[in-house]
Amino acid sequence: MFVVTADQRDSRSTRDLVPDALAAVAELAGDRLTAAAERTAGDEIQFATADPGALLALALHLTRTGTWSVGVGIGDADSPLPTSVRAGRGEAFIQARDAVERAKKTQTRVAISGGPDAADAEALVRLLVDLRDRRTPEGWEVHDLLADGLTQREAAVRLGISEAAVSLRAKVAALRVEVAAVPALERLLGRADGAA
Structure with a gap:
C-alpha cells in the first residue's frame, strides 16, 4: 500500500491550494485510489493507492509546481481501510508522515519511506523530479x-x-528520458511495495 501525505509549501503566504490539489488528484487517479484524497490538517492532503502507476503520476503532478512537499509511505495498512483516509492506521501511514517531513527539507520536495527498496525508489524519483524541474x-x-x-x-x-x-x-x-523512466520506476515502486 502507498500512502501519500502532501503538505502545501509556504501556505502562510499563499492562497489555499488544497481544493485544487484534491480535484486534480481525483481527476488524475480516477478509480485507482484505495482511499480518496482528503484535507487532513490545515494545508495537508492525504490519500492511499495500491497502484504504483497512479502513485508516480500523482507524485509527479504534485511536485511539478513546486508548491507541495510529497511524502510517500510504503507498507501495510490496517484492513479494511476506513471510509476516511484520516482514520487510516498502519505502517504505510507512519512512513508517509516520516517521508513528508523529510521531503520538506529536500530541493526535490519528495521522499519515500518504508521497506528495503524505498531508498532506491526515492533516489530515482528525485532524479526524475530534478530533471523535470529544469524543464523550460x-x-x-x-x-x-x-x-x-x-x-x-x-x-x-x-x-x-x-x-x-x-x-x-x-x-x-528530456521527454524521451522521462517516457523511458516512468515504467521502470513503476516496476521498482511495485517491488518496493511487495517487499514492504
Missing part, C-alpha cells in the same frame, strides 16, 4: 501536448512552430 515553459508546452495524445506534427501546428522546433524542445526537455 516551452518544454512543458510540448510535454503537455504530447501527453494529451498529439503527435509532434500536430503539436507543431498547434504551437505555430516547425516540427523540427518541436523535436528540439522535446530533446532539450
Whole structure:
C-alpha cells in the first residue's frame, strides 16, 4: 500500500491550494485510489493507492509546481481501510508522515519511506523530479501536448512552430528520458511495495 501525505509549501503566504490539489488528484487517479484524497490538517492532503502507476503520476503532478512537499509511505495498512483516509492506521501511514517531513527539507520536495527498496525508489524519483524541474515553459508546452495524445506534427501546428522546433524542445526537455523512466520506476515502486 502507498500512502501519500502532501503538505502545501509556504501556505502562510499563499492562497489555499488544497481544493485544487484534491480535484486534480481525483481527476488524475480516477478509480485507482484505495482511499480518496482528503484535507487532513490545515494545508495537508492525504490519500492511499495500491497502484504504483497512479502513485508516480500523482507524485509527479504534485511536485511539478513546486508548491507541495510529497511524502510517500510504503507498507501495510490496517484492513479494511476506513471510509476516511484520516482514520487510516498502519505502517504505510507512519512512513508517509516520516517521508513528508523529510521531503520538506529536500530541493526535490519528495521522499519515500518504508521497506528495503524505498531508498532506491526515492533516489530515482528525485532524479526524475530534478530533471523535470529544469524543464523550460516551452518544454512543458510540448510535454503537455504530447501527453494529451498529439503527435509532434500536430503539436507543431498547434504551437505555430516547425516540427523540427518541436523535436528540439522535446530533446532539450528530456521527454524521451522521462517516457523511458516512468515504467521502470513503476516496476521498482511495485517491488518496493511487495517487499514492504
